Amino acid sequence: MTPQSEDFxxxxxxxxxxxxxxxxxxxxxxxxxxxxxxxxxxxLQADLDRRIKxxxxxxxxxxxxxxxxxxxxxxEHVEGFSPELAVVTxxxxxxxxxxxxxxxxxxxxxGEYMAKxxxxxxxLPLLLNQWANVVRWxxxxxxxLRTTEFLWQEGHTAHADEDDAxxxxxxxxxxxxxxxxxxxxxxxxxxxxxxxxxxxxxxRTYTIEGMMRDGRALQAGTSxxxxxxxxxxxxxxxxxxxxxxxxxxxxxxxxxxxxxxxVIMTHGDDKGLVLPPRLAPYQVVVVPxxxxxxxxxxxxxxxxxxxxxxxxxxxxxxxxxxxxLSPGFKFNEWEMRGVxxxxxxxxxxxxxxxxxxxRRLPTVEGQGKEQIPLDKVPxxxxxxxxxxxxFLLARAESFREDHTAAVDSWxxxxxQVATGWARxxxxxxxxxxxxxxxxxxxxxxxxPADAPEETGxxxxxxxxxxxxxxxxxxKAY
Amino acid sequence: MTPQSEDFxxxxxxxxxxxxxxxxxxxxxxxxxxxxxxxxxxxLQADLDRRIKxxxxxxxxxxxxxxxxxxxxxxEHVEGFSPELAVVTxxxxxxxxxxxxxxxxxxxxxGEYMAKxxxxxxxLPLLLNQWANVVRWxxxxxxxLRTTEFLWQEGHTAHADEDDAxxxxxxxxxxxxxxxxxxxxxxxxxxxxxxxxxxxxxxRTYTIEGMMRDGRALQAGTSxxxxxxxxxxxxxxxxxxxxxxxxxxxxxxxxxxxxxxxVIMTHGDDKGLVLPPRLAPYQVVVVPxxxxxxxxxxxxxxxxxxxxxxxxxxxxxxxxxxxxLSPGFKFNEWEMRGVxxxxxxxxxxxxxxxxxxxRRLPTVEGQGKEQIPLDKVPxxxxxxxxxxxxFLLARAESFREDHTAAVDSWxxxxxQVATGWARxxxxxxxxxxxxxxxxxxxxxxxxPADAPEETGxxxxxxxxxxxxxxxxxxKAY
Numbered sequence: 011m012t013p014q015s016e017d018f019x020x021x022x023x024x025x026x027x028x029x030x031x032x033x034x035x036x037x038x039x040x041x042x043x044x045x046x047x048x049x050x051x052x053x054l055q056a057d058l059d060r061r062i063k064x065x066x067x068x069x070x071x072x073x074x075x076x077x078x079x080x081x082x083x084x085x086e087h088v089e090g091f092s093p094e095l096a097v098v099t100x101x102x103x104x105x106x107x108x109x110x111x112x113x114x115x116x117x118x119x120x121g122e123y124m125a126k127x128x129x130x131x132x133x134l135p136l137l138l139n140q141w142a143n144v145v146r147w148x149x150x151x152x153x154x155l156r157t158t159e160f161l162w163q164e165g166h167t168a169h170a171d172e173d174d175a176x177x178x179x180x181x182x183x184x185x186x187x188x189x190x191x192x193x194x195x196x197x198x199x200x201x202x203x204x205x206x207x208x209x210x211x212x213x214r215t216y217t218i219e220g221m222m223r224d225g226r227a228l229q230a231g232t233s234x235x236x237x238x239x240x241x242x243x244x245x246x247x248x249x250x251x252x253x254x255x256x257x258x259x260x261x262x263x264x265x266x267x268x269x270x271x272x273v274i275m276t277h278g279d280d281k282g283l284v285l286p287p288r289l290a291p292y293q294v295v296v297v298p299x300x301x302x303x304x305x306x307x308x309x310x311x312x313x314x315x316x317x318x319x320x321x322x323x324x325x326x327x328x329x330x331x332x333x334x335l336s337p338g339f340k341f342n343e344w345e346m347r348g349v350x351x352x353x354x355x356x357x358x359x360x361x362x363x364x365x366x367x368x369r370r371l372p373t374v375e376g377q378g379k380e381q382i383p384l385d386k387v388p389x390x391x392x393x394x395x396x397x398x399x400x401f402l403l404a405r406a407e408s409f410r411e412d413h414t415a416a417v418d419s420w421x422x423x424x425x426q427v428a429t430g431w432a433r434x435x436x437x438x439x440x441x442x443x444x445x446x447x448x449x450x451x452x453x454x455x456x457x458p459a460d461a462p463e464e465t466g467x468x469x470x471x472x473x474x475x476x477x478x479x480x481x482x483x484x485k486a487y
Numbered sequence: 488m489t490p491q492s493e494d495f496x497x498x499x500x501x502x503x504x505x506x507x508x509x510x511x512x513x514x515x516x517x518x519x520x521x522x523x524x525x526x527x528x529x530x531l532q533a534d535l536d537r538r539i540k541x542x543x544x545x546x547x548x549x550x551x552x553x554x555x556x557x558x559x560x561x562x563e564h565v566e567g568f569s570p571e572l573a574v575v576t577x578x579x580x581x582x583x584x585x586x587x588x589x590x591x592x593x594x595x596x597x598g599e600y601m602a603k604x605x606x607x608x609x610x611l612p613l614l615l616n617q618w619a620n621v622v623r624w625x626x627x628x629x630x631x632l633r634t635t636e637f638l639w640q641e642g643h644t645a646h647a648d649e650d651d652a653x654x655x656x657x658x659x660x661x662x663x664x665x666x667x668x669x670x671x672x673x674x675x676x677x678x679x680x681x682x683x684x685x686x687x688x689x690x691r692t693y694t695i696e697g698m699m700r701d702g703r704a705l706q707a708g709t710s711x712x713x714x715x716x717x718x719x720x721x722x723x724x725x726x727x728x729x730x731x732x733x734x735x736x737x738x739x740x741x742x743x744x745x746x747x748x749x750v751i752m753t754h755g756d757d758k759g760l761v762l763p764p765r766l767a768p769y770q771v772v773v774v775p776x777x778x779x780x781x782x783x784x785x786x787x788x789x790x791x792x793x794x795x796x797x798x799x800x801x802x803x804x805x806x807x808x809x810x811x812l813s814p815g816f817k818f819n820e821w822e823m824r825g826v827x828x829x830x831x832x833x834x835x836x837x838x839x840x841x842x843x844x845x846r847r848l849p850t851v852e853g854q855g856k857e858q859i860p861l862d863k864v865p866x867x868x869x870x871x872x873x874x875x876x877x878f879l880l881a882r883a884e885s886f887r888e889d890h891t892a893a894v895d896s897w898x899x900x901x902x903q904v905a906t907g908w909a910r911x912x913x914x915x916x917x918x919x920x921x922x923x924x925x926x927x928x929x930x931x932x933x934x935p936a937d938a939p940e941e942t943g944x945x946x947x948x949x950x951x952x953x954x955x956x957x958x959x960x961x962k963a964y
Contacts, residue, residue: 033600035550036557037587042600045545045615052546068522069529073512073636074551074589074620075573080513096552096578098589101635102624103570110514112551112575112589123510123519132809138522143551143620147579158578159550332609 011346013280018224022275026153029283029347031270039151039158043267046347047154049291050270051161055141057193057288058163058265061185067137067165072119074143075110080118083243087117090210094146096158112145117211117236117262120166121244128168128258130249135178136168154271155228155487162266168246168258172237175259179235182263183216186231194269195286195402196220196276197410198230199482201459206440209262213237219455219482221410222275225430227455227484230272233263271487276406283348284370286402287395292327294319294391295349299337299356311384312355315365318388319353324395345370350398353387360384369394373401416480423469423483427452431484433461437468438476446470452483488823490757495701499752503630506760506824508747516628516635520744523824524631526768527747528638532618534670534765535640535742538662544614544642549596551620552587557595560720564594567687571623573635589622594688594713594739597643598721605645605735607726612655613645631748632705632964639743645723645735649714652736656712659740660693663708671746672763672879673697673753674887675707676959678936683917686739690714696932696959698887699752702907704932704961707749710740748964753883760825761847763879764872769804771796771868772826776814776833788861789832792842795865796830801872822847827875830864837861846871850878893957900946900960904929908961910938914945915953923947929960 011028012020026032031047034040043051063069075098081088091114098110113119120138128136141163148156165182169175183200190198198218208215212234219227240246241257250256277284287293296316298308309330316328327349329340337354344352354366364381367390372378382390413430417423426432427450436442436454447453461479468475488505489497503509508524511517520528536546552575558565568591575587590596597615605613618640625633642659646652660677667675675695685692689711696704717723718734727733754761764770773793775785786807793805804826806817814831821829831843841858844867849855859867890907894900903909904927913919913931924930938956945952 033603035552036554036596036599037550037552040550040552042550043548045547048547049545051548068526070522070525071520071528071638073514073517073519074622075514075517075636077513093580095580096575096587098573099576100586101573102626103572109577110573119513122513126510132811145551149579159552161548334609 032153039148041153041157050289053289058189062139067139070138076119078109084211087211096145114146121240124168125244125246128248134170139165160267162264165263167261172259175261179233179261182233186218193288194273197407199458201456204454206443209234211239220272225413227486228272231265236260282346285348287350287399292349293324294326294351295344296328296353297340304357308355322388324391424450431482433480434469435466435475436481437473442471451485454481455484456482502759509630516625518630518634527766530766535666539616544616547615549593553596555586561688564688573622591623598717601645602721602723605725611647616642637744639741642740644738649736652738656710656738659710663695670765671750674884676935678933681931683920686711688716697749702890704963705749708742713737759823762825764827764876769826770801771803771828772821773805773830774817781834785832799865801868901927908959910957911946912943912952913958914950919948928962932959932961934958
């Protein structure tokens with residue numbers, strides 16, 4: 011495998027395929043998510059779906075095909091998405107009267123139905139979510155990160171006023187940050203986007219941004235306050251308590267299979283994937299060692315141990331039916347596929363009543379590999395996995411801090427964004443953002459919600475800073 | 488609402504919308520599945536997904552867009568699906584070099600990847616499943632039953648030989664029959680389809696068929712043994728233990744949102760839906776009665792009772808924040824929406840320490856409505872719901888038996904299929920099937936797996952019967 015330091019992008023393209031997460035689809039830019047990759051998505055989905063439902067949202071399912079005329083109703087929206095649309099022109103053996111768009115996102119079709127379902131203030135808030143596939147034609151596709159078709163959830167809500175809609179917008183942002191930190195072990199920075207980076211049709215866009223191991227940023231979830239833009243385009247109105255017809259305030263928010271790409275690029279190394287236990291299809295793999303009779307005995311012991319581990323709620327796989335492969339091959343393979351903990355069981359281990367337990371990364375100096383009494387292994391693993399999860403988050407946080415710096419001169423800025431993130435003052439002007447991007451390829455990623463209040467001179471043009479705090483700039487996926 | 492007896496089809500179209508299961512989509516033949524309908528699908532999905540995983544299948548995700556050339560590789564397959572295809576001709580602002588098909592089913596694209604992933608007999612069986620949306624352009628759309636886009640799961644598996652593939656085919660059929668009976672309370676008949684009713688490209692097709700309350704049949708799930716047809720078209724080959732390159736035997740099987748339509752038409756009545764508890768979004772609704780202070784007191788008591796009911800694991804909804812609506816309106820509404828059990832709580836109930844518990848249908852003469860001590864209600868509901876579930880299955884089974892008859896003359900056949908199912912001998916000739924269909928609109932639905940061995944003269948042409956048993960004929964959705 012190409013080392014990360016040599017060509018991070020080549021490393022990524024190789025590891026996603028070799029680890030059996032994904033294959034290239036038959037159509038350029040599409041992907042086949044294989045069982046090992048899809049299980050990660052299912053684990054993330056189960057957790058996020060629970061959070062969404064617990065907060066009072068209902069799942070629904072809107073059609074994939076949207077009449078072209080719907081997209082045109084919100085001017086900024088159609089302008090933003092037009093270059094990326096896939097269009098159905100023929101169906102049922104005939105040319106259609108109106109072309110149909112494969113949804114790039116569903117604000118327009120859901121707006122149409124919100125207008126139908128909402129009459130009175132009693133119908134608000136309306137809190138909907140759907141798990142769906144969407145299509146955006148990508149010029150530079152990358153597996154998980156930018157694919158022509160991807161999976162996501164999209165929340166769409168309608169509220170009586172801005173306050174309630176903003177509470178919702180921030181709820182979604184918090185939920186995404188929690189999922190990223192707690193499941194993906196990605197220490198994301200949450201906050202608002204600058205106007206130039208807003209969603210097409212939004213009044214305010216919020217984001218969570220993670221730092222990948224090449225120093226680039228990955229936008230891993232966004233939440234939008236749409237004001238009354240879509241409510242006006244689709245006539246989403248309600249009678250308030252005084253009987254007055256009023257436009258609703260809407261929000262939308264989405265997290266996608268892109269997050270899997272974030273996990274790979276936040277934790278992976280030259281040996282391959284490193285998976286956080288909470289998203290690992292197999293948290294533990296038990297590998298019996300030995301040939302013929304010894305191998306049979308070790309395999310039987312491995313199955314017994316596997317059953318005991320499974321009983322503790324740990325996702326375990328026993329690698330007991332590939333006698334044609336050497337233990338060394340299997341160790342390398344499970345390391346490459348990012349399994350957090352490997353348990354090796356050989357003749358000497360069994361005779362000594364122990365197993366050799368190996369973490370995918372040494373969490374503390376010298377703690378990579380240890381012998382543990384066989385009967386203690388099942389009870390110890392849940393704690394070891396939790397520690398490994400915390401370790402990955404802390405390690406990623408250190409990495410991010412090591413690659414982030416406050417800069418106040420243009421030279422320092424350009425040097426900083428070459429390998430990481432710059433915390434800098436910015437004037438807030440779109441033209442100035444464009445110049446920064448043209449010269450360094452860096453863009454404003456996020457105005458961090460938790461950054462201290464500060465003002466200064468724009469790092470590029472020297473004009474007074476906007477936003478009341480420093481902005482994080484970096485190159486991005 | 489139009490009574491079932493007057494116009495079953497109108498009744499269906501009205502109830503699905505009024506009960507808030509679904510709305511017509513913006514494009515003809517598409518549907519918006521609303522939260523109340525989608526929850527039913529989620530409940531079915533959770534159960535079926537568990538069965539699929541427990542039997543060793545892995546979920547994956549294949550692309551929605553399939554190159555036109557893939558579909559053309561299996562001759563019968565493309566011929567069967569051609570009239571129903573939706574075609575993407577433009578994307579990313581340009582005309583595509585090759586038109587792309589929105590998947591009507593995924594045998595072709597999955598076949599391509601099976602060929603890539605399978606090398607040796609050690610890679611078999613390969614057991615895949617995906618939950619996906621598919622598109623088939625429908626000339627006569629009906630919500631849930633025939634929609635241009637629908638949701639389903641599609642299992643796709645590859646095996647070393649016919650025996651193993653047939654075991655898989657029958658496993659899926661059994662799983663579908665169990666889900667239909669245990670969750671949907673639909674007493675389906677399982678068995679093989681006649682050659683004329685096979686899936687395009689299958690060697691053998693198996694089906695579960697339910698009888699709706701208008702006497703028509705609904706095909707509610709199918710499982711196909713595909714032989715080596717797709718393996719040959721996509722070069723799905725493996726090296727057997729002797730090193731010989733051999734074609735795999737494949738299967739596919741699917742169950743869809745059509746099942747929700749089956750639930751509606753199996754159990755519903757002139758008051759609206761009747762939902763089996765295991766698929767009911769709300770198994771119990773608590774309705775407090777009274778105005779102003781009395782209403783407030785009843786609502787507080789209803790919330791307490793609701794919390795106690797929820798603690799037993801029952802899905803309960805407390806209808807406590809619509810003071811503008813009368814109790815009678817709410818009772819009718821929850822009956823129309825098919826909630827299995829309603830709990831009424833008024834001033835007199837509370838003073839007497841009881842609740843009035845009303846089943847959606849009286850399960851035994853006189854047992855529709857009863858007073859139950861408040862503190863006993865939570866513990867009694869799970870049993871009452873289980874009884875209601877069994878009652879619906881038994882009731883549907885009686886209905887089916889009452890509307891099924893063995894017939895041996897053409898006149899009796901024609902009369903029987905006008906209102907139900909005929910068990911008849913058939914010669915097995917496609918031309919004869921076609922004549923039956925032309926004259927009566929009835930088709931052979933299933934050769935029941937559990938029917939006794941019998942032979943006789945074809946009910947239409949008098950030639951000797953095929954299949955060794957009677958075939959069920961009926962009009963179908």
